[in-house]
Amino acid sequence: MKEKDKPIGIFDSGVGGLTVVKEVIRHLPNESIIYLGDTARVPYGIKSPETVIKYSRQNTNFLKERGIKLLVAACNTSSAVSLSILREETDISVIGVIEPGARAAVRNTKTGNIGVIGTEATIKSGAYEKAINQWSVVSGQWSGKKIEVASKACPMFVPLAEEGWFENEVAEMTAEVYLSDFRGKRIDVLVLGCTHYPLLKKTIQKSVGNRVILIDSAEETPKEIEILLRERGLLSDGKSRFVDFYVTDNPERFSKVGKAFLGENGLSRLSAVDLSNY
Amino acid sequence: MKEKDKPIGIFDSGVGGLTVVKEVIRHLPNESIIYLGDTARVPYGIKSPETVIKYSRQNTNFLKERGIKLLVAACNTSSAVSLSILREETDISVIGVIEPGARAAVRNTKTGNIGVIGTEATIKSGAYEKAINQWSVVSGQWSGKKIEVASKACPMFVPLAEEGWFENEVAEMTAEVYLSDFRGKRIDVLVLGCTHYPLLKKTIQKSVGNRVILIDSAEETPKEIEILLRERGLLSDGKSRFVDFYVTDNPERFSKVGKAFLGENGLSRLSAVDLSNY
Numbered sequence: 001m002k003e004k005d006k007p008i009g010i011f012d013s014g015v016g017g018l019t020v021v022k023e024v025i026r027h028l029p030n031e032s033i034i035y036l037g038d039t040a041r042v043p044y045g046i047k048s049p050e051t052v053i054k055y056s057r058q059n060t061n062f063l064k065e066r067g068i069k070l071l072v073a074a075c076n077t078s079s080a081v082s083l084s085i086l087r088e089e090t091d092i093s094v095i096g097v098i099e100p101g102a103r104a105a106v107r108n109t110k111t112g113n114i115g116v117i118g119t120e121a122t123i124k125s126g127a128y129e130k131a132i133n134q135w136s137v138v139s140g141q142w143s144g145k146k147i148e149v150a151s152k153a154c155p156m157f158v159p160l161a162e163e164g165w166f167e168n169e170v171a172e173m174t175a176e177v178y179l180s181d182f183r184g185k186r187i188d189v190l191v192l193g194c195t196h197y198p199l200l201k202k203t204i205q206k207s208v209g210n211r212v213i214l215i216d217s218a219e220e221t222p223k224e225i226e227i228l229l230r231e232r233g234l235l236s237d238g239k240s241r242f243v244d245f246y247v248t249d250n251p252e253r254f255s256k257v258g259k260a261f262l263g264e265n266g267l268s269r270l271s272a273v274d275l276s277n278y
Numbered sequence: 279m280k281e282k283d284k285p286i287g288i289f290d291s292g293v294g295g296l297t298v299v300k301e302v303i304r305h306l307p308n309e310s311i312i313y314l315g316d317t318a319r320v321p322y323g324i325k326s327p328e329t330v331i332k333y334s335r336q337n338t339n340f341l342k343e344r345g346i347k348l349l350v351a352a353c354n355t356s357s358a359v360s361l362s363i364l365r366e367e368t369d370i371s372v373i374g375v376i377e378p379g380a381r382a383a384v385r386n387t388k389t390g391n392i393g394v395i396g397t398e399a400t401i402k403s404g405a406y407e408k409a410i411n412q413w414s415v416v417s418g419q420w421s422g423k424k425i426e427v428a429s430k431a432c433p434m435f436v437p438l439a440e441e442g443w444f445e446n447e448v449a450e451m452t453a454e455v456y457l458s459d460f461r462g463k464r465i466d467v468l469v470l471g472c473t474h475y476p477l478l479k480k481t482i483q484k485s486v487g488n489r490v491i492l493i494d495s496a497e498e499t500p501k502e503i504e505i506l507l508r509e510r511g512l513l514s515d516g517k518s519r520f521v522d523f524y525v526t527d528n529p530e531r532f533s534k535v536g537k538a539f540l541g542e543n544g545l546s547r548l549s550a551v552d553l554s555n556y
Contacts, residue, residue, distance in 0.1 A: 039325070040319070040325060040329050041318070041319050042324075046320075046440070046528075046531070047527050048527050048531075050527075051318050051527045051528070155437065155440070155441055156437055156438070156441055156443075159433065159434055159436075159437040160434070162324070162433070163433055163434055165434075169451055170434070170448060170451050170452050170455060173447055173448050173451060174448050177446070177448060249325050249326050249328075249329045250324075250325060250326040250329070253324070253326075276554075
């Protein structure tokens with residue numbers, strides 16, 4: 001297989017990364033994809049950096065063995081704590097979801113006050129804050145002025161999304177508890193720093209008000225993938241294109257939730273896999 | 279070490295089993311305990327039976343290697359899907375939390391209408407229904423009459439308990455969504471079929487009304503342990519008693535949540551462990 005026709009490898013702790021898959025398919029319909037969801041060990045967001053790094057390494061080894069041209073850590077928690085290590089250890093390019101989200105946030109803010117929400121591990125890592133501050137300097141968009149980042153862990157949003165409670169009263173009240181603090185902080189941009197959160201977009205928007213721009217990493221990441229593949233002459237022409245899915249547990253459950261993202265036939269090529277030996 | 283002075287091994291998917299530990303310490307203060315919380319792979323309730331069995335086996339092997347006289351699967355999901363297999367494969371006695379809960383439910387119901395709530399995997403297994411029906415026949419308490427069991431999976435209760443939202447508005451509204459169905463069913467007993475749920479006891483009681491008796495497996499299980507140890511002459515006299523805790527990830531987080539169960543000094547002997555080779 002020619003290098004450019006090799007698939008893009010995408011992994012996530014579970015079903016959340018399908019928001020990224022959906023956008024990659026929409027923006028880059030010629031690309032083959034191998035997706036790995038680590039449903040046997042989901043969620044990552046409440047676990048320690050050491051454990052998330054271990055799991056991310058195993059996911060990476062599995063995808064590399066399948067001959068991918070590019071690796072995407074679609075999980076924010078994994079991107080936050082393991083990206084630099086995966087980049088060091090891997091000879092192909094590795095893209096996370098933090099940097100694309102941070103860039104979009106800097107591009108969109110006018111007040112310089114950015115909000116970030118994510119899992120416990122992502123917020124604790126400070127990865128978004130660091131990426132936003134770096135990009136504000138590199139891009140020159142905020143040179144000299146300080147960007148203020150206010151962040152908040154929202155652990156209940158993942159189970160809400162998994163339960164399919166996107167817009168009911170429980171979701172609305174949970175959003176109120178987590179997001180009311182942001183109102184006093186004059187933020188004009190809020191980064192949805194977890195792949196599950198776009199499912200709660202309407203509820204989150206209602207809570208923070210219509211004037212706040214929500215940044216969805218899932219939408220931003222394909223642009224970064226395209227730039228990188230184009231630069232290296234690795235964009236595929238779409239011959240013998242395929243999209244394969246692997247999960248470490250419970251393919252039935254994954255398939256059920258996955259159809260909400262990708263439609264009835266989107267997950268026809270789905271297999272279970274054991275990562276113990278990776 | 280004499281057989282009777284060996285510790286009781288207790289495992290759970292995470293922190294929830296500490297409700298059982300607390301009750302064992304209260305009822306059997308002479309007994310040594312080794313507790314294992316599989317925090318690297320928590321939660322079990324959304325995973326497949328195959329995966330839960332695999333994890334339960336590894337937990338069992340770890341505890342057996344430490345020389346225990348009795349094994350307690352404090353996790354309802356694990357008890358529901360793996361107990362018969364663990365019993366077959368293990369030469370010491372194995373106690374789960376389903377049977378004690380089912381017995382207490384049969385003992386307490388007057389209408390013969392019992393409600394059961396638990397994780398997706400526990401409810402799907404039908405383990406409580408089976409145990410309740412078996413015990414109603416064996417005990418003779420409901421012979422000839424049919425016990426009606428109504429069950430409901432409540433996936434949001436675990437993250438609510440983990441977040442410490444025991445009695446706020448979100449908890450109350452979530453309970454309403456899950457439990458309002460029971461009102462039409464004339465249940466007089468509700469089994470809390472997950473070790474996390476006792477933390478939400480007040481909220482659950484408020485939702486189903488004061489006339490419904492809530493059954494907490496954590497309270498019932500030590501009685502079963504005591505009967506079994508007494509029968510076999512294995513009750514310890516408490517010399518050189520110890521309580522050790524092991525977790526597969528994030529001891530800091532476990533310690534923080536655990537203090538709510540066992541007080542400031544309850545978790546002084548806590549270590550991290552890797553189960554890859556078990």
